[in-house]
Structures are given as structure tokens and as C-alpha cells.
Amino acid sequence: MELDNIDFQILRLLSENARIQWKELGEQIHMTGQAVGNRIKKLEESGIIKGYSVIVDEIKMGLTFTAFVIFYMKTTDHHSFIKLMNDRREVLEVHRVSGEGCYHLKIKTSSQEQLNLFLDKILEYGNYTLHLSIQEIKNQNAMAAND
Missing domain, CATH: 3.30.70.920 (Lrp/AsnC effector binding domain/regulation of amino acid metabolism (RAM) domain)
Structure with a gap:
């Protein structure tokens, strides 16, 4: 899959906040939420997006x-x-x-x-x-x- 500038924008915004709503993401890059969702699904299916993660505060968990x-x-x-x-x-x-x-x-x-x-x-x-x-x-x- 060849990525374009919009794909890179989507990846940047998702890396900053993987829980962002498609509609909100679309507003930031001037697309509909549905169009963003379709692009994200293609990025997932092609393996470019491997998964989503949670950032844990290790100090609060006692890992010092x-x-x-x-x-x-x-x-x-x-x-x-x-x-x-x-x-x-x-x-x-x-x-x-x-x-x-x-x-x-x-x-x-x-x-x-x-x-x-x-x-x-x-x-x-x-x-x-x-x-x-x-x-x-x-x-x-x-x-x-x-x-």
C-alpha cells in the first residue's frame, strides 16, 4: 500500500491519541469521519497499523x-x-x-x-x-x- 499525505496525517494524529473519534480526526484534516474510518481500516488491513496501546505510569505501578x-x-x-x-x-x-x-x-x-x-x-x-x-x-x- 502506498501512503499519501492524508495517510501520514492520520497516522500522526492516531499516534498522538489512538482513542480519537473518527469524526474529530476528520475535522482536523478536512474529511468526513466515515472517510477517515475507511482509510484507517485500510491501514489496519495492510498491516501498517499493527495495533493500539496503552501508556502506563510505571512509577505509580511501583516499577522504579x-x-x-x-x-x-x-x-x-x-x-x-x-x-x-x-x-x-x-x-x-x-x-x-x-x-x-x-x-x-x-x-x-x-x-x-x-x-x-x-x-x-x-x-x-x-x-x-x-x-x-x-x-x-x-x-x-x-x-x-x-x-
Whole structure:
């Protein structure tokens, strides 16, 4: 599907507020709500819009420790490691990477103890280096929530 300027406008407005009504979105780009809805459906069907999300206040949930883990596999059993990553709620992101390490992880926990328990669990798959966040400078999700 080839996108035009209107599609890009719709995507920008949806990324700012995914719950915006089609009619309101249409008013902003000078289209009817029905026309906007048809375009959104085409964007969804073509896979350009993969889904919609909720932005959660992690501090209010008690998730105050952010850690970045560079993980080095000692086994070829990547499938089990990936399953573990998908099952752990404290794991926000997992990226298989080239360069340093095999995987880069972003972890959020409510305590140092919870972080240590997680790190102990992943030792059966390999070794890691740990980097703790001391200040968040930019967060795309937080930016969208504050607009």
C-alpha cells in the first residue's frame, strides 16, 4: 500500500491519541469521519497499523528500577531463553543484536531484590553485563502521553 499525505496525517494524529473519534480526526484534516474510518481500516488491513496501546505510569505501578542488560548466551537454546523473556513481566524489551552480546534487554522492577532474582534466573542461559538507569532523558511513550 502506498501512503499519501492524508495517510501520514492520520497516522500522526492516531499516534498522538489512538482513542480519537473518527469524526474529530476528520475535522482536523478536512474529511468526513466515515472517510477517515475507511482509510484507517485500510491501514489496519495492510498491516501498517499493527495495533493500539496503552501508556502506563510505571512509577505509580511501583516499577522504579530500570536496568539495561547485555546478555551473552552460553547455550544454543535460544528458544527457551526467548520463551523465558516473553513470560517475565519485568522484561519490557528484548532485542537480538549484532556486536556486543547476543541480546539487549530493558528491565523494570520494583526493587533491587526483584532485579537480583531476575538476574539469578537468567544465569542458567549465559552471562550478562548490567547497566542501571540513573535518569530518563527521553521516552517516546511519555512524550505522547504528555501531549
